[in-house]
Structures are given as structure tokens and as C-alpha cells.
Amino acid sequence: MKYKVLAADDEYWSRENLRSLISWEDYSIEFLDPACDGEEVLERIEEEKPDIILTDINMPFLSGLELLQKLQTEHPEIITIAVSGYDDFDKVKGVFVSGGLDYILKPVGKEELVKILTKALGILEEREMARKHKETNQIQEHKISSFLEDSEYSALLSGKLYGQFTAQPHVSSTKEFSGVAALLVKFYNIAEIAEKFEYDNLQMSLSIKTRLRNLTGCNAEAIIFNNCNKMSEFLIFTSYRINSLRILAENILEEFPLDEYGPVSVILHEQTGSLDDIGSMYRDMVAVLVTRPFTHSHCILACSQEEGSQSVGKTVSHRIEEEVYHLLNTGQKSDTAKLIFRTCDFKHCDNGEWSFLDVKQYVRRITGILYRYVQEQHPELTAQAEEAMDDIDYYMKCLDAPSVMASIRILLDSLWENNPDKNSTDSAGSQVEQIRQYILTSYHENITLTALAAAYHMDASYLSRMFSQTYGETIIACLTRVRMEQAIRLMEDEEKKLETISFLVGYDDYNYFSRVFRKKVGVSPREYRNNMYK
Template sequence: MFSVLIVDDEPKLRLGLQTLIPWKELGYEIVGTASNGKEALAFLEKQNPDVLLVDIRMPGMDGLQLLQEIRNRGMNNRAIVLSGYADFEYARQSLKNGAEDYLLKPVNKEELSSLLQKLHVRLTEERAEKKVQQESHSREWVVYSLLSGAHDLESGSFKDLADSLGMDWPKYQIVLISFPGLHQEEDERIRNFRERLVVAYASDGQGVVLNFAPYTVLLLSKPPVGEFGRADLYRELLRLSAEIRGEMEAAAGETVPSLLEIPQSFRTARSLLEHRFFYDKGRLLTPELPESYRHATAGLLDTSPEDGEEAAFRLFYSVDVGHAEAIQSILDGVAAQMVAEGKDETEIRERFFYLANETVRKTSPSLWQESDYSGDPTQFLAGIYSQRSIRDLVDYVAAVLERLARCSDYSSRDNEMKRMLDFIDRHYNENLRLEILSGLFNYSRSYLGQLFKNHTGEYFNTYLDHVRVKKAKELLARGMKVYEVAEKVGYPNVNYFHSKFKKIDGQSPSAYQKKS
């Protein structure tokens, strides 16, 4: 008999499932019920049912979160997901978290019974295989038992067993390998990879290879030494997995002196993979490896992520004036600051989406056509959520914005000062400051101020005020209200606008409007 836990927030459905299905005839027994994911986890801490029947939508912790937590804990319970029609896509996601299958509500008795029969066959085969493994006390069984917490031998007895299997090694290190998007247990290419891994690292008795969903586990008796040793190991793993032609992720836990301590090495390696977003691709993740941007120099921190508008402001202007070389530096600075502040992956993605969206929103559609970018702005923004590392994310956004900036670069048509004045004429209504222009055009603030005065005969702020007042006159002549004009030309304070206008034109905005 195989044990079953029913997890659903509807009491009637929990009761109905218990009576609808001929559980005993199918080789199952109901050992408990739970109304949400948290209750189910509490039950799993006391008992370990073979099968979970899980609803998608539940309060507190839903079905998908429950399945994810079960996998994170290294538990191997089989799960069948129950889903309403509206949750169809969620049900498909559940398969990625290790669910056996999903059924649409209302549950069909024949369909669920058929699925349980097929599952019974697989569970029976696995139970028989596990029994053979346990009876033979293979090295794989020893490692699996330690990682799953399933062994019931005393510490001394377990050590004697390990010694008898030739596993009395001076050091132990767990390496976890995964292939995102591929099912570890079903993909033939991954099984072939494990077989090659056995030949390379376990055939001489100096390593152990096994499947511990969702990872391939490699236990090494001779951990790689130093950066070069770790690089060699990663290259060898890539070579052995060449058939898969997919992205490989690998992480090594710390080296431990005792076989009984390998769960700690496993947990470290798993944590590294769960935080792989913060590491550069193409490397073996280890506790010694620093996160991307973790030790960025102070020079990168030239934007403040607390003020997302400031960073978005700089990015758009860099695109607008064709200053492509500034874009990477701005984005690197945002990434470094957020990593230093301990922001998580979701917060970083959301910040970069905001920065990219603000820039795209203000950029002329014609610029996209000129750039020959293969997608549209929507595809570009969606791509932010498919980047697997923070370095990829920064480079992805930078590459597209730099492409737009290069199309905006019109320095060949005019000299730089005219270019700057044209920029002011187009953006007079925004929060322009001399510091911003000096950064965009790569001048020191003091030198640019003097250059500006020599060319225009006016200081920057005075010139900007004249441009704004000129634009304000045009709007006032159209009959627009004074407070509306003030905001339109860049003066959020109407009294300040009034004083500037009168100082330059010798009369108030309302007086000018009456005359015109």
C-alpha cells in the first residue's frame, strides 16, 4: 500500500476525494488531509506519504509554493495537482516543480483512478529498486541516504558500512549539476551524461554519481584545488555534457572531513545554485567565488538606486545625446549599489525594468527603426526577465540602449556646443542642471560652465531661464493659464516662474498675456 495526503482548502472536496476513489482497491490508503500548504508541510515533518493530491489555489501557501518548498527540502513525494480551468497555466508550471500530472476540476473518477494505477506501477518499481539498493548497500545508496536523511543506522555502524565500501576518504565535496529547462529524470541526454560522469569520476572508486532530483550529484574524494583546479573541473563537466547543448549550471559545496558531513556540503552547493543570478556564467560556483558586483569600486556607484528617477533621467539623456559610452557605467553603478545593499533578484529585475521602460517610453519610435533592432520595445522589456544572471541583465539592457544612443549621435552634423544648445532647446522643461550636461558631454562642471559662458555670453542657468520664458510666451499667447504654463516650461512653483518671467521680460506673465 502507498500512503496519500490530500491537500485542499475545500472541506467538501477533501471528503469527496476520500469517498469517490476506491483507494484500497488501487493499492493506496489516505493517511491525512490538510487545508493549505502550511498544514501539509507540518504533516510532512511527522509523516512522509508517498503521494500528495494538491489543489492549486489555497490560502496562505498555494499548491505551487508547496511543491517548490518540498523540492527545496530535498523531499521526493509524488504529487498530482488539481486545477480549475482558469489555473491551467499554473498547472503546467507545477510540472516544472516535479508534479506527476495535473487534473482539471471537477475531478473525474475514472481519470484519477487511471492516473493512480499508472503511478502505482512506477512506485512499485521504484520501491523494489530502492530495496535492492539498500540490500546491496551501494555507495550511491549511502550518499542518497545521507542527503535525504533516510538512513537509520547509528553513526558508528554507518561509518563501518562506508569503510567496507571503500569510502573512508580524507576529504569529501559535493558538486551539484543542473540543466535549466530539462527534466533530470526523463531526458535521455542527462542519463547519458551521468553515465559518462561515472566513467570519468566514479569508476575507479574515488567518486560517486547519482540522481538526486532535480540535480545530478557528484561526490568527490579529491576536491579540485585552487582556481585553476576548479576551472579544469568545470571544463570537464562541459565536455561531458556537450551532447545536451543546453546551459549547464554547476556548484561545489565546501570540502568536509567526514562522510556524515556531506549534507552540509550539499546545502552549500544548493544555496549557490539558488542564488546563481548573482554570479557570472560559465564558472563553477563555489563558496570562495565572489558575487558579481560585490566588490565593485566606488567609481561604479555613481547613481543612487533609492532615486530611480535620477538613474532613468541619466539613461534617457545619454541615449538622447548619443552618449553611448556612459550607459554601461550607469547600469553597472545601479547593479553594484543594489548588490551592496543586499537587494534580491526580484527587486533588481524590477529596477532594471523600470529604468529600461522609462527610457523606451521617452525615446522616439523612429529611433527603433533606425537601430535595426530585431524586436520591438515590448520584446526588449520582456527579455529582462529571461536573463539568468545579473551580469547578463546589465549587458542586455546596455547593449540595446547603446544601440539606440549610437543612432542618436549627430555630432558629425554640428559642433558640440550647438549640439548642447539643441539638447537644451528640446529638454528645457525638465530638471536640467549643469552637472547633468557635464556628465553627458564628458566635461568637468567648472570647465563646461566657462565654455558655455564664452559661447553664449550667459551663464547656464540664465540661458535656460531665457529659453523657458521664450517658450512660456508662446504658450501664454495661445491662452493657456499661467500656472499651466509654469509647469509646462519647467517651473513647478508658479511664484518662482512669475519672478523669473518678470525679471527677464519686465512684466508679469498675466500682463504679457493680456497684451498679446
């Protein structure tokens, strides 16, 4: 940090002597243009903000002692050093009474000046360290307070509230909090956003909430919180009218541009409610959330006031199911892929005509057929099929259509591949090892198959096959295993909440993390932690 020194002396040669006596830059000090008297010093303080003032004692208009007294009263944070040509005890005494750090006799020597400046810089650095420490503590307290408030509001979403609700005074009464509308803000690239905050989920949450509150015009009545069970979701409850709410939604999307934050969905709840309605309003918005287009784009949707207006997803007819199964049984690989990807134009499911729900329903039916075939005809591939289905589920949550497609193709390919290509495995060995090392160190990031394939200039299906043949597990299976291992390690810290651990290992949705953990470990995260401390 660079500090500023302002010298004051009515004698030109004294001022210039101070300017040239030492190399100020070597001490990380900016030597400001010296002042001619005390009055000029007072005039320049507000604009130039000096940290240290060197002042002559005997100056016209406003003496050095008078200047020191004013500085002690009006700017006590400035370190002051007196300079005089007289060895006068009363003046020396006056310097210290007026808050001066020390007293230097003219002519000022280099060694003496360096000594007293070192003392002054030491004080300034101690102050700066204390300020940063205090600021860090305040920020941490603010983050923890924010998280606790989030936890209380999040409990209301599921109708559960553990302990006493301690919301802020302006929202503590249900009567006060009535007739409000709501917004749900959903981020899909939350892992990339977290990277901007060095994976400090509390700081990320607080920062996003602060930006959302600023967009409401710092409306004190608005409730804004981060869903602790789904770190990618932020909710706003406000007294805005619906037209203003739509403007707020548009402003939110502008605040978080697509190229920097990835896709964002904003769901509006057009019917107003009260604090008691938070849970039902949230469920309404989540129901609408799945109807967003399955595209890498921003989206604004509104909860319809008409019941039963939700669209019905695209379906796979019973005839098509039978045909897919027949093609699988007769080994018609090419025709099977054509039927799956060309039916309803599924290969273009990210063209804006398919909703998230459409894709989810379609994929579920197709993978169900494939899984049934594996269990009946190739039970030895059951574990591999389950891993592929986990991969697909993971990519669905990221709105990653290319990776969803690639994972389905990989699952299909595995049904006809019985003999690993040894030469291919050897040639790709270096790259897949690099990818494995990347997973081991960057497991908390949003790692996708297509992104890895693009980064290493490989076909996604080929990359997945080579990785599986080399390590005996798919890329996502490896990623999941590493994440669970890291989660267990983090559970040793009793102070870390499970929701925080979930986020730190790459899951913004705690419920999803809990399901994966139970599947891989055999018990829920909470049960596992409880057993650790028995």
C-alpha cells in the first residue's frame, strides 16, 4: 500500500530539502507538493488525503502548533510530525500535547527522517491490519447472519421451521407481510459463478442477494433469500405490482448476462399471498420452472392463474417403445439411434421448441427402454447403464443438451461393444490420465463430458469409452466418487453444515446431493455424519 506525505514550511529551501532528502518512492511513499503554511494544509486535506503531515512549527497565519491542534480535533487519523529550528522545550511539549508523533530539529538529516518515517509507517500498517481484520470479521459475521436468515426462510418453503423464527423486524409479522408477489431466480451455471468467489458459497450468496436488493431499489420491505437446499435458487417476495415485477425480472436478466453467468430463469408469481403462503407459492413457481425451454438462454415465465394450463410434455408412444426394443434385440444399431434421435426431432431438443419437462419425460422413457433391455439381455452391463443414466440426469440439470445426446449415444454404443480397442486405449492414455487428474483437483467445478471433449479435441463418445476402458468407470462416475470422498472428508469438520459441504463438492441442490450420497455410500449424509461422532 502506498501512503501520502504532505510537508508544510514557509521557507522554500526547507520544502525542497525535504523533497530531495530521500527517495520517497523506495519507501512506497508519495511525496505531495509541499504547502506554504498551515491554512493551505487544511484546504488540501479533503482532496489529497495525506496519511502523514510534516509541519514546521513557526509559520505565518497558522502556526505549526495551531495546525497540530486542529488536526488532532478534525483529522485524528493523520500522523503528524513537527519540524523546527529551535530546541525549545515548551514547543516540544506542545507538539506531543497536540497529538504529534515526534519532533525533528532543523536541519533535518536523512537518517533521522528515515527513522521517524519508519516509526510512522509502522503505525499506519498496524492500523491497516487492524482495519482489515475488523472488516474481515464484520464480513464473516454478515455472511453467517445472512446464511442463518436464509436457513429460516428456506425452512418455510417446505413448511418446516426448526427453532424460533427470527426474521428482521420489518418482516416479523404475517400481518405486515401480506398482499405480496414473488419471483424465483434460478441459475444453471452456479459452479462457474462460485469460481468467481473462490468457492466461498456464503460470499457468493450474499453478493447475489445484495445485487438483487439493489435492483429492487433497496426496498426494505422486500424479502430476498437464497434457498439453502438449492444454492442455485434465490427468492424475492415483494409488494411490487405485477407490471413492476416484470420490469424487475428483465432487470435481473440484464444484471446477470448470459455470457458471464450462463442461463438464468426468472419465474413470476402473479397471485399475491402472505408469509404463510411462501411454501405454496414456491411450489407453484417450481412447477412452472420445468416448463422453461431446454435451451442455453435466459428465460422469464409466469405462474398462470388458470389451473390445469401447464403444457403436456412430448411423449414416446407404446408403438415406438416396442419398435426401439425390437431394433435393440435384432442388433440394428443405426436404426435404433435414428428412431431415438429423429422421433419428435429429439436431436434438436435445444431449438426452443422443447421444454425442460419435455426433454426430461422423453429421456426418461427412452433410458427406461434401454435399461429394461440391458437387464433382460445384458445384465453384465447394468452398472454401466446406471452410470450412464446418472450422467444424463446430471447434464439435464445443467441444460447441457449436447452432453445429454452424447451420453445416450454412449449408452447405445456400449450395448454393441464387447471388445475394448487396446491400441486406441493406449494412444489416448495420456489424455484420459490428464482428465482424471483434472477431476481429482477440480471436482467442485461444473465438469461436463462435452466440455472435456472439446478441451482435449476428442469425440465425446470416444473419450467416454476410452476413459471407461482405462479406469473401469465413466467420467461422471469417477467425478461422483471423488465428490463423495471429499464430502466425507469435509464432514470431519463439525462446524461445516451439510448444505455447505454439498456446495463445496459441486452440488447446488442439497436434496440431489443427498440422494447421490445415499446411493453411493448406503446412508444419508446426516446419518453418516451422526455415525462418525458416536
